[in-house]
Structures are given as C-alpha cells and as structure tokens.
Amino acid sequence: MKALVKEKAEPGLWLADVPEPRPGPADVLIRVLRTGICGTDLHIRSWDGWAREAVSTPLVLGHEFVGEVAAVGGEVQTVAVGDLVSGEGHLVCGECRNCLAGRRHLCRGTIGLGVGRDGAFAEYVALPATNVWAHRTPVDLDVAAIFDPFGNAVHTALSFPAVGEDVLITGAGPIGVMAAAVVRHAGARNVVVTDVSEPRLELARKAGASLALNVSTATVADAQRELGLREGFDIGLEMSGRPEAMRDMLDNMTHGGRIAMLGLPAEEFAVDWARIVTSMITVKGIYGREMYETWYAMSVLLEGGLDISPVITGRYDYRDFDAAFDEAASARSGKIILDWTV
Template sequence: MDCMTAAVAQLSTMRALMKTKAGPGLELTDAPMCATGPGEVLIRVLRTGICGTDLHIDRWDRWASGVVQAPLILGHEFVGEVAAVGPGVTRVRVGEIVSGEGHLVCGRCRNCMAGRRHLCIRTIGLGVNTDGAFAEYVVLPVSNVWVHRESIPLDVAAIFDPFGNAVHTALAFPVLNEDVLVTGAGPIGVMAGAIARHAGARHVVVTDVSGYRLTLARAMGATVACDISRAGVDNVAAELGMSEGFDVGMEMSGNPAALRSMIAQMSPGGRIAVLGLPSQDVPIDMATVVTRMLTLRGIYGREMYETWYAMSVLLQGGLDIAPVITHRYGYEQHADAFATAGSGRCGKVVIDWTRPTGPGAL
C-alpha cells in the first residue's frame, strides 16, 4: 500500500455537500468516507462545476422531488487526483489527474454490448441517483474514469462533463463551411458555438436574451451574438448574406419558441441537434420539417468515449474554453456559488475543494 493510500485508509468521514432531507437547500456536512471495491477508483476531488441539474436538486423542484432520494451527495462535474484503486484496477494509477463520466451504465443491455454505452437503457446518474462528487472524495468504476494525459488547467478539467455535451452537440453534424445557429447562450451553448467555429463553420450565430451571456458568446468566438428580444434571427441572416437559411442548428435552451424559430430559419436539408430539455410539450411545424426535409436529432450526454477523446484533441488543437469559467468559490462558499450559478449572470461556476474560500468572480 503506497503512502497516499495509507493516509486515506485512516479517514472515517469526509466533508460533503448534501441534500440531507427532502426539500429546498443543501448542507455542508460530514459524510461517511467512500469505500473502494473491486474495479473501482477512489478520487480526491479538487474542483467541481455546478450544473443546471444541481440547481434543480438544490431548489427541490417537481423534477428533483420525483427523481432524487435524500440523503444524497450532489455533483457530477469534477476533476481530482487518484487516491487509491481497488482490486483488479491496472490502467489507472495513484496520483493521476482524472475526470469522470457521470453516466453509470449497466454493461449488459443491447446498446452497451454493441459499444453504444451512451444509449444504455439502465443508465443512472452520478450525483442524481447515487452519491456524487461534491465532496472531498468520490468513488467511480474504473470504466468511468478519464485520465488527463496532457496537462490542462484544473478548472477546465472540472467541466469536461458539460464540455462533452457541447462537443457531442456541436459535432453531431459536419459544420465545416456551414452556417450555424445556436439558440441559448448558457455555458454549453457558448462552448458549442466556439467548437463550431474551431471546426470550420463559416458563421456562428448565438441567440439569447441575456446581455451578460451574449457578451460571453462573442468573447468565445461567435460571429454574431443576437439578443432576440431586440432583433430577429432573419435580420441577422440577411445581414450576413445568408439567403437560404442556416445549415446546422443547435437548440440548447429548452425553450419551445426557440425550437420553432430555429425550424423556420433552416435551409432545405438542414440538420438540427437538440440538447435543451423543455419542461413542457413542444408543438412544432411538422409541415416545414417534412417539406424542407429537415433532420432533428436528440442529444443526451456524451458518447463513451469518443466524445471524451474529441474533447482532449480539441484542446490540444488550440480550442480555448477557459473564458467560459467566470467564477470560482471555496467549498464553504457553496451558497454563494449556487446563487451565482442560478442568477444567469455567469458562465461556469467552479467550487474549489482544496480551500474553504475563493475569489468569486475571476
């Protein structure tokens, strides 16, 4: 047993941010130390990112109350250092810097057996259906551990999960030389726009109603960041000399009006990747979908592990997503971190688990 593993073995509790009981709010408390079994990896958490899913659980809305069983440690966006490995683990070593795939799959269903693990019918979510990474330590099956072979900033490594959503969406269809419309300038939408430009799109138009996030989209490389409360997308397309509509759409907002508008703006044969989850049924103009021969493709999570490989290669190739990270807090500032993440006046918010306080805005 190496020295790091020996030190960890002495711990009986760890600090964790938990939903301790049904209802709004979270509590930073002591939780039982993780146990590492065969085929598992114990990770000392260094940074975590706050996801919209975490905000739903914090607020205890209708979705959260129907899915989450308290007590639960939240969190699925993280980077950490391998602290120990269980029996049978050989490809991951103590001391390596890793992130984790938060979708835990069964490995036995038709899609898992065919190598399409992102389509597993029995997927459970880290930090949703089982204890997650908002803690000093987290345990994952070795099959869910991604080792960062190249040196990257810890804050960036912490958001590989949402970065993967953006990559999966942005590369669902070829974008080289295409005109791309992204509806929703949240962090994932902003990253998707940056990926599309990096992958060779001609124009990338990002729409939203938040001035803060549209400014972030411009900083991340959007050709045009359009406030749709002031100007229509059709006007932007005309100004860019696009006479036949957009070739590729990425719907990131979950807003029914955004999807309907996107369908109306697509060129014949256009392709739409839909990541945004609506909270209600979305009536769409199927006549336009049929007569323009549009393709709509749902996107969920990341392809395991083709998307993870693509993320690493994109960063090695010069894509910079660091500007999307706008705030960092220490773990004792979790309430401020969640308030900032829920305000809309931010990009990605990161919690530093190595210190109790942090700078806030970067």
C-alpha cells in the same frame, strides 16, 4: 469527509460530514480538487418538481469534477495513484443491447452520478474505473472540472460536419457558449448565438460567435440578412429548451438542414411538422456524451488550441457554496467552480 448533501426533501443544501466512500475491486477512489455547478444541481437545490421525482434524500450532489487518484481496486489497470482524472457521470449497466454493442451512451439503465447515487461534491468520490478519464496531457484544473458539460457541447456541436457551414445556436448558457467555440474551431463559416441575457451573449462573442443576437430586440431573420445568408442556416444547435427558440430555428433552416437538440423542454410543445417534412430537416436528440469518443475529442480539441476558459466566470471555496449556487442560478453567469483544496 466534508460533502454537499441534500439532507432533506426541501429547498436547500447542507455541508455535512459523511463517510468516505469505499471503492470495490474495479473502482477508483479520487480526491476531488475542483467541481463545476450544473443546472441539475440547481434543480436539486431548489427542490423543484423534477428533483422531487428523480432524487431520494440524503444524497451527495455533483457530477462535474476533476481530482487525483488516491487509490485503485485490485482489478484496476487503466489508471494509477496520482493520475489527474475527470469522470463520466453516466454509469451504465454493461449488459443491455446498446452497452454490448459499444453504444453505452444509449443504455436504458443509466444511473446519474449525483442524482441516482452519491456524487462528487465531496472531498472524495469513488467511481468504476470504466467511468474514469485520465488526463494524459496538461490541462487547467478549472477546465478539467467541466469536462462533463464540455462533452455535452462537443457531442452536440460535432453531430454534423461543420466545415464551411452556417450554424445557429439557440441558448447562450455555458454549454451553448462552449458549442460556439467548438464549431468555430471546427471550421464553421458563420456562428450565430441567440439569447436574451446580454452578459451571456458577451460570453458567446468571446467564444468566437460571428453574431450574438438578443432575440428580445431582434429576430433570427435579421441575423440572416446581416450576414447575407440567402437560404438559411445549415446546422442548428438547440440548447435552450424553449419552444419559441425551436420554432425560430425551424423557420430559419435551409432545406435539408440538420438540427441537434440538447435543450430539455419543461413540457411538451408543438412544432410545424409539415415544415420539417417538406424541408427535409433532420432533428437529432442529444443526451450526455458518447463513451468515450466524445471524451477523446474533448482532449484533442484542447491539445489543438481550443480555449473554453472564458466560459468560467466564478470561482469559490466549497464552504461558500451558497454564494456560488446563487451566482450560478442568476442566468447571467457562465460556469461556476468550487475549489475543494482549500
């Protein structure tokens, strides 16, 4: 079968013929229809410091996908051939304290699809049935392909009750934009999204942001004044991993404010811990999705009318992967989709 492979320990990707995966008795074989390009995939393509530490070559990339079940193992009863499915890309051990307690998203032995094992940028992918999410109601294929990052947005955005709250989101990448749509749908009063990319800020406006703020020309304090906020933001969603964004967020939170932090910093940085303590601010780290409460919430949000399709800005034949990756790396786009059906 055709697959996008990191064949060599150097920058680049290769479209190659690889063996079709063989599912075990508890596994599901999925014919891939669409995939989404993630920042993780960009790191592996460029072969940066993180990728050199995390990835062993050769490796089939990809963890954002939707497909059709082609075969199931003899022990599988939860999905059937023909089902439309996406997949949870974190494969857990099932044996540690957190897994046994049902907190699988906290498993210390997690293996990432398309990072620690062959992924979904291929004509077929195999997954344990416990990692397969079947779409039981109609869903657009492009949207179903990005359930993984949509789940990051939902997990972060719904970490704290948002009804009637003023929310600050730092970082208008695709996950930040989807988070804006989620908190607006969940009843937030004001949703401010910050970035320095005007194309991405425009996506945030389309997603329902009350104010999309270019912090190269204005400040978060300016946004507070424009919206008439007297005491600061109630909830912060940090999506950028930028030190200055986190510091700005802390400076503009109300006392007792709550921050969910998804953005991964490139290195350690200092924050004003005295302010966190004296303002009694809660900071919660977010990684991945809760299995499978977040997945349930995603499906229900879409059934309830949430539209995240504006975040998808590019669609490519998988054979045009170089152009697709170039657009995804431009910091001007939203989500980029590869079509594996052509």
